Each structure stands twice: as C-alpha cells, then as structure tokens.
Amino acid sequence: MSDAIKSIVIVGGGTAGWLSAAIIAAHHKNRPDETLKITLVEASDIPTIGVGEGTWPTIRNTVRMIGIDEKKIFKECFAGFKQGGKFVNWVTEDDFYYHPFTVPLGYGQMDLAPYVEEIEDFALEVNYQQEICEAGLAPRSLAEGEFQSVCNYAYHLDAGAFANILKEHCKSELSVEHFIGTVKDVILDEKGHISILNLESEDGPFELTADLFVDCTGFRSLLLGKALGVPFVSNEKYLFNNKALALHVPYEDEDDPIAPHTIATGQNAGWTWDIGLTNRRGVGHVYSDAYLSDDEAEENLSKYIGQSLDKFYIKDISFQSGYRQQTWKHNCVAVGLACGFVEPLEATAIMLVEVAARYIAENLPAEQSTMAVTAKRFNQQMDYRWSRITDFLKLHYMLTQRPEPYWRAHCDPASIPDSLKEDLAIWKYRGPIKSDFDGVAELFPAASYQYVLYGMGYKPDYSRQSYLYDQHKNAERIRQKNRLMTQQLLQTLPPHRDYIEHWLEQ
Ligand SMILES: Cc1cc2nc3c(=O)[nH]c(=O)nc-3n(C[C@H](O)[C@H](O)[C@H](O)COP(=O)(O)OP(=O)(O)OC[C@H]3O[C@@H](n4cnc5c(N)ncnc54)[C@H](O)[C@@H]3O)c2cc1C
Numbered sequence: 001m002s003d004a005i006k007s008i009v010i011v012g013g014g015t016a017g018w019l020s021a022a023i024i025a026a027h028h029k030n031r032p033d034e035t036l037k038i039t040l041v042e043a044s045d046i047p048t049i050g051v052g053e054g055t056w057p058t059i060r061n062t063v064r065m066i067g068i069d070e071k072k073i074f075k076e077c078f079a080g081f082k083q084g085g086k087f088v089n090w091v092t093e094d095d096f097y098y099h100p101f102t103v104p105l106g107y108g109q110m111d112l113a114p115y116v117e118e119i120e121d122f123a124l125e126v127n128y129q130q131e132i133c134e135a136g137l138a139p140r141s142l143a144e145g146e147f148q149s150v151c152n153y154a155y156h157l158d159a160g161a162f163a164n165i166l167k168e169h170c171k172s173e174l175s176v177e178h179f180i181g182t183v184k185d186v187i188l189d190e191k192g193h194i195s196i197l198n199l200e201s202e203d204g205p206f207e208l209t210a211d212l213f214v215d216c217t218g219f220r221s222l223l224l225g226k227a228l229g230v231p232f233v234s235n236e237k238y239l240f241n242n243k244a245l246a247l248h249v250p251y252e253d254e255d256d257p258i259a260p261h262t263i264a265t266g267q268n269a270g271w272t273w274d275i276g277l278t279n280r281r282g283v284g285h286v287y288s289d290a291y292l293s294d295d296e297a298e299e300n301l302s303k304y305i306g307q308s309l310d311k312f313y314i315k316d317i318s319f320q321s322g323y324r325q326q327t328w329k330h331n332c333v334a335v336g337l338a339c340g341f342v343e344p345l346e347a348t349a350i351m352l353v354e355v356a357a358r359y360i361a362e363n364l365p366a367e368q369s370t371m372a373v374t375a376k377r378f379n380q381q382m383d384y385r386w387s388r389i390t391d392f393l394k395l396h397y398m399l400t401q402r403p404e405p406y407w408r409a410h411c412d413p414a415s416i417p418d419s420l421k422e423d424l425a426i427w428k429y430r431g432p433i434k435s436d437f438d439g440v441a442e443l444f445p446a447a448s449y450q451y452v453l454y455g456m457g458y459k460p461d462y463s464r465q466s467y468l469y470d471q472h473k474n475a476e477r478i479r480q481k482n483r484l485m486t487q488q489l490l491q492t493l494p495p496h497r498d499y500i501e502h503w504l505e506q
Helices: 015-027 057-066 070-077 119-126 129-134 159-175 222-227 293-304 348-362 368-398 405-411 418-426 446-455 462-466 472-490 496-504
Strands: 007-011 037-043 080-082 083-089 096-100 154-156 176-180 182-188 195-201 202-206 213-214 232-234 241-248 262-265 269-276 281-287 314-318 320-324 330-332
Touching: 007 015, 015 037, 015 070, 015 159, 015 176, 015 348, 057 070, 057 154, 057 348, 070 496, 080 202, 083 129, 083 222, 083 330, 083 472, 096 129, 096 446, 119 129, 119 195, 119 446, 119 472, 129 472, 154 462, 176 195, 182 222, 213 446, 222 262, 222 330, 222 496, 241 293, 262 293, 368 405, 368 418, 405 418
Parallel strands: 007 037, 007 213, 037 176, 083 262, 213 330
Antiparallel strands: 080 154, 083 096, 182 195, 195 202, 232 320, 241 281, 241 314, 262 269, 269 281
16 A cells, blocks of 8 residues: 555645645646645634745746746735845945845856955946846846846745735645644654644634644744754854844835845844835844844834834844754654744745745655655755855854944854854855855855855955966956946846836736
8 A cells, every 4th residue: 555645734824834835736736636635724813923025036936836927926915026135234334235146247167256356346346236236227128028037036025915825826726725723732643743633713623634744833833843842953142133123114105216125234233124015115123132122123223214113013023043953853844934043134034935845845745654764854954054044144244344242242253153164264265166055955156155255345365376366358358248238237127116017017
C-alpha cells in the first residue's frame, strides 16, 4: 500500500498560510481529487499580524506561477513597484545609499568596484536603477508586458488585500478547502507526530487530521513551537530590534508621486520604513526597547511624517528576533512567523514563505517514509538561511559611523556573528563575488552585499594584488554604457504613478 502524503492541513490564514496554500496547490493543480487534499483552517477570533508590505523580486515568479494576473495585484492591493531600498542616514546622519534590485553591469564577469573612485558611488556608477528611483520612475514603459521590465522589481502591496486575493484564488481555482475554526488542542500519537487537531467553530467543535500539517499560526507557533516543543533560537545579540509601530499615512494630494523603492531611514535607536502604495503610504518605526522608549519612538515617527500622531491608528507590535531550531519536525513544518522572524529591513519574511512553500510543494508527494530525510534537508537549508539573513542585516549596521549608543553597540565585535567576521576577513582584500554565494540555500546574490558594503563606504584593500585590477579600459567601457543607459531610461521611463494609472486603464 502506498504511504504517499495525501492530505495537508494548513493552520493560519495570514500571508504565510494563503501563500503556502497557493504555491503548493498551484504546483499540484493537475492532481486528481483523491491524490492530494489541501485544507486551510483559520481562526476568526485571532487577527493576522496585518503588516508586511514590502516584497522581494521572487514574488513576481511566485504570483505568475500561482496564476494571478499582475494587474489584479496592482488594482486590488493598491500596489506599487519596489525597485530596491534607499538607506538614508545609516552611515552618518546625513547620507544615503541604494540597494537596487538590478545587478551591476558586467556582473559575474568583471567586478567594477576596484575601478570606482568614490566607493560610496558604486551603485550609481555601475547601475542605472538608483537614478531611476531618484527620479521616481516606473521600472518599465507601457510597451512592456506583465512581469517584464528592464529594471528588476518587486511589489509594495497591501498585505490584507494580498491575502484576500490569494484566498479567493485558492478556493475558486486551486481546489483548496477552507474552514473557519480555532485550534484548541493538538493531539500527538505515540511517536510524537501530530494526529488530530481539535477545533472550535460557530457551528460547534470539529476535528481535522492530515498526513502533513503546515503551521502558519504566526508568532504563536501553535503546532511546531507549542505542541511539538521545538525551541526558539534568539538572535537578539546580533539584531537588537524588538518593537515596531506601524501606521497608514494618506498622501497630501492624491496625485502625489509614489516612491518606487522602500525608504529605510536610520533613527537614533532603530529605523523607519516608508512604503508607497497607490492609495497611501505605509510607515513604521522598528526599534529596540533597550535603547528607546515607546514615547521616544512615537516622537521619532511624528517627526518623520511631519505631523502629530493623534489622528492616526498606530499598530504596536512586539517581536522576538530569531527562529525555531527546526523548521520541520515529524509531520509538521512551520512557515512564516511561526517559523521565525527578523526585522523587516530587507523584506525577507515573505520571501522565506515563498522559499519554504516551494520546497514543500516540490517535495510532495513524498512518501511518508522519506519525510524524515525531506525534513532534515530542509532544516539544514533553513538553518543556513537564517544565519545568512542575520549576517546580511547585520552588515547594514556594523559599518555605521553614527555616534548614538544603539549604533555603537552594533559595531561591538561581540555583536557580530563569526560567519560575518569570516566574510569580512575575505572581503578585506577583495569584494564579495558571485562564487561566494552559489549554494542552493542562498537568498541574496553577491550584488546585494556589494551594494550595501560599498554604499556604506567599505573599500577592500586592492593594493596587495593590484596586478588583478588593470582592466581600466574595460571598466570605463562598462561605466560609459551605464551612463548611456541611464540617460536613455531617464528619458523613456514614465513617472511611477502615471505608469500604474495608464496601465490599469488599458
Ligand atoms: C513590523 C513588521 C513589519 C513587517 N514588514 C514586512 C515586510 O515589509 N516584508 C515582509 O516580507 N514581511 C514583513 N513582515 C513579516 C510579515 O508580516 C509576515 O511574515 C507575514 O505577514 C506572514 O505572517 P503569518 O501569516 O506568518 O502570521 P499572521 O499574519 O500572524 O497569521 C497567523 C494566522 O494564524 C491564525 N491562527 C493563530 N492561532 C490559531 C489557532 N489557534 N487556530 C486557528 N488559527 C490560528 C490566525 O487567525 C491568522 O490567520 C513584517 C512583520 C512585522 C512584525
């Protein structure tokens, strides 16, 4: 008798739950009914986190693979294009640099950093996207189709509306069953695997069983953390932030430009995010309560938006930075906040949901007898990813020159992970290169590290092997090409808001 996995129950109807359901169900959309049943259950009395508006470029393929039109995302989620991040006041209190999503020209063939005079200008000299963002332009013109563009991009979107689109699509197109109910009890079998979920609903109690349970219950981590007792690994000694305030800010004028990038502005003990949707901005302050009181954080936020906060609804969120020691245990795998969370500086959370759900989808129908191997491999990958994310985020802090105690503490060697110290030892004499990041579990390309490292003014000492860097003519040719492309794109790409409005009218 086959012991293939025939039923999956996903608990939680936030972005993680519905995105997982959509990715798994879309991957198996041609399944006959009896082969794989996918059910999502969510509590009506436990709200979703309700934030999470910035995404990573992987989202485009995900949306396309699920089978949703890009226009629908823009219309119903009030979405804007996100072409990268602008980091303001991270080095001093008067500077900025960009982490654009498009890789440098010549990427993988020639590292242009040794030929750039002012290393802080790296992004500007080797890529056109910073100028496109500064000019407030869309990443494509009306001549290009859905999901296409010259500039790499992700989305800024309304998280609640996105979950709703996914829900509707899962139910109408992908045969996902949906129940409303609150899990009250998780019953384990003699081997410690989850066997039954006991739920309460308006119509009374009911129970659900499955071959595989996907825990998308948010910070509660009800199945993996609570029922299966998988410990939480804190990484707060590297990343100190543990609080966030979030609010929606209307545009002064409905025709105001929409920033085509996330703006992350360094504050005295944290940073603010600013995300432009078509109907409003999503603004928030992430900070550490060891260095900043809630009142001070509100003051920072009020100063940032240039208005009193009195008339705004402010969402106040506490979080612990870290992740579960195992992501997949026995017949339960956690996705989203139930698996872990680090501050949203590079919008890694939704990207990790995509990665995890795709792994689950691609490894089904796994025989139950091979589940332990599937889980072990996934756990190894996720462990690596969490440490890479920690390193990459920490890189944004540790090169700062800001004088406040919070920023000085980020430069303390005791607060820097050993793996990042090792990277920096290598990058002392050469910058990050593609082959530093070619594993299957890698999330960020070398280009991302280059943009942050150089943008913050870090220049490797190329003098030890200066003979490697004598391709001045080639370098100048590529930079010249970049200047030309920048000029052309500045003339041809439309303003961000205009583009979205015209495109949606088509
Ligand atoms: C301040 C902040 C800013 C963020 N910004 C970004 C960003 O810009 N980009 C990004 O990628 N990510 C961001 N994130 C993370 C992002 O919000 C989450 O990863 C994403 O929303 C997924 O959340 P979730 O679905 O795991 O959890 P939740 O949204 O909390 O959903 C949990 C679900 O579980 C259900 N549930 C809980 N208990 C039970 C129960 N007993 N029975 C049944 N159902 C239950 C709830 O009803 C709910 O449906 C941010 C997070 C924070 C805190």
